[in-house]
Amino acid sequence: MEGKVSKERKIGIAKVRTPGKVIISGEHSVVYHKSALVMAINLFTEAQVTVFSREEQPPSIEVKIFQRVSGEVICLYEPGETNDQKEAKLIEHIIQDCNLIPQHKITLLVEISSQIPIGAGLGSSAAYSIALSGALYLGIQLYLGNQCNLTKASLNHKVSRYADVLERLIHTNPSGVDVAISLNGGMLTFLKGETPAQNQITLLPDASNSLNMILVNTNKARNSKLTIEAVMKLRDEQKERFENLIAKIGKLTELVIEQYTIPEQQDQLLLLQMIEENHFLLKELGVSCTEIETILQILSKFGISAKLTGAGGGGCVVGFITKEQVVEDDSLQKELKQSGFSLFSGIELSQGGMTFEISTEKEISKL
Ligand SMILES: Nc1ncnc2c1ncn2[C@@H]1O[C@H](COP(=O)(O)OP(=O)(O)O)[C@@H](O)[C@H]1O
Ligand SMILES: C[C@@](O)(CCOP(=O)(O)O)CC(=O)O
Structure with missing residues (x-):
């Protein structure tokens, strides 16, 4: 993929990895403001973004999204022909939220790989939404040179909002439980509020059951x-x-x-x-x-x-x-x-939720 952007200067790479989930109790009723009990599992979706700064005109913010499936690379999104896609709407939303003006010349190449089967009730859409949102946000921060100002809390906050945007485009009316568990990992109870900010998430650190x-x-x-x-x-x-x-x-x-x-x-x-x-x-x-x-x-x-x-x-x-x-x-x-x-064999609780890794020419930092 790098061959396609040979006239561009590579700034760095960021990776986001986030788990799938099993709802133990409360699917569907959680959409209607009843509690759900959910646990993260050890199947993950990963997004890696490579950030390039272009020298040639015209200025634009270009995003390409690829998916690696059984060694094959499939294009999920390219600018131009596919602008009615949900991914295009997410990209637009993040660019606006980051106040990224069109004068920038930036290319973000995102590669998705996932162990979570799609459409199997294990939260693949939420994990995809988080991994992609996180990769796009981190890519932009890398381009702007802001990576040193990032904190895990601020990233979690941004990514949960962006992932919610994509989840709403994929589902009709998601409760938010899938995004919450994938971000946090472990086991938690979730109660949907009137607005996403009012959702009640209670982590269950010692929830052991026989x-x-x-x-x-x-x-x-x-x-x-x-x-x-x-x-x-x-x-x-x-x-x-x-x-x-x-x-x-x-x-x-x-x-x-x-x-x-x-x-x-x-x-x-x-x-x-x-x-x-x-x-x-x-x-x-x-x-x-x-x-x-x-x-x-x-x-x-x-x-x-x-x-x-x-x-x-x-x-x-x-x-x-x-x-x-x-x-x-x-x-x-x-x-x-x-x-x-x-x-499935070897499925177990994933204590960890979303994790990040950023590497520039000079440094590698893990959040
Ligand atoms: N790894 C992925 N790559 C691209 N799109 C994905 C991926 N995982 C989920 N999706 C999107 O989410 C949809 C499936 O979501 P959904 O029906 O909620 O199933 P699940 O229960 O697995 O989350 C897919 O049709 C696709 O649009
Ligand atoms: C049915 C529901 O409660 C869970 C859906 O989970 P999944 O998309 O099948 O992984 C919907 C929701 O909570 O958003």
């Missing part, structure tokens, strides 16, 4: 936007039924949060029952599908309590077992595979 978690992908790609819109349709067409279901999921989630935060109240079997009840309510809300139900049946044969995670309609199922429970992994894997599903 349950083990497994993750299964239906391999049925779907779009969160459509599922969120289907729930909005239910709200508009069957108000009472919708409100009843959202209230029940909200209450159940509060009880699940207690299980994770009040050690004296921990009751593994009760928690497993609540996971199953949560799935039943999500199914009633209309966001399950045949593939998810088939996975639930398979998992139940192995004694695993499970629910869909994320927007539903496809995507992933999260299953829980007690530490004492023994599951025949090979048989489970075989049965899931035969039906076209995949069991």
Whole structure:
């Protein structure tokens, strides 16, 4: 990619890395101001930006976005023909917010790479929004020579606002929970406020629970936007039924949060029952599908309590077992595979959230 910009002076490189997530309880109801419990997982999206200052005319701020998928490089965004794209709107927003005047001659080459499957309910859109926003912001700061003034807090603040802009363009009405967990990492509870500034985020540093978690992908790609819109349709067409279901999921989630935060109240079997009840309510809300139900049946044969995670309609199922429970992994894997599903291996909590690395000609700094 560098060959394309040989007449330009390289200023530096910045990298942003941020995790995906699993919603333990509260998907959909979180959009309607009920609490959600969510954890970051060890699958990451990374964006690397290389910053060039151009010498030749005309002045302009050029951004190109590439994605690396299985060794192949695909162009996601180039200036010119694709200006109605969501990425173009984000770039415009960040340029304005950074007061970058068009007299500048700057090229930002962004390369995205991701371990998070897209459209699987594991927060790929939020991780993409954060990684891209962070890379663009850091690229501009590098160009302006402002990198020494950056603090982690100010970066988090900027990136959460920018990522929210892109998430709104990808989804219809995101709650903000995915951006919050990806930025912070670990485990947290999230309550949507009337404005994003009023969102309540409570980090759960010591949230340890005696349950083990497994993750299964239906391999049925779907779009969160459509599922969120289907729930909005239910709200508009069957108000009472919708409100009843959202209230029940909200209450159940509060009880699940207690299980994770009040050690004296921990009751593994009760928690497993609540996971199953949560799935039943999500199914009633209309966001399950045949593939998810088939996975639930398979998992139940192995004694695993499970629910869909994320927007539903496809995507992933999260299953829980007690530490004492023994599951025949090979048989489970075989049965899931035969039906076209995949069991993730090695998925665990990611304590860290978004991280940055900046390198100029002279220095390397990590934030
Ligand atoms: N790594 C990525 N690169 C480019 N776009 C992405 C990436 N991840 C997510 N997206 C965008 O987000 C959309 C999927 O988001 P969504 O339906 O919410 O699924 P998920 O549950 O995985 O977040 C994609 O259609 C695409 O527009
Ligand atoms: C359905 C919802 O609660 C979670 C969506 O998660 P995902 O996009 O499927 O990863 C929507 C939201 O909170 O914005």
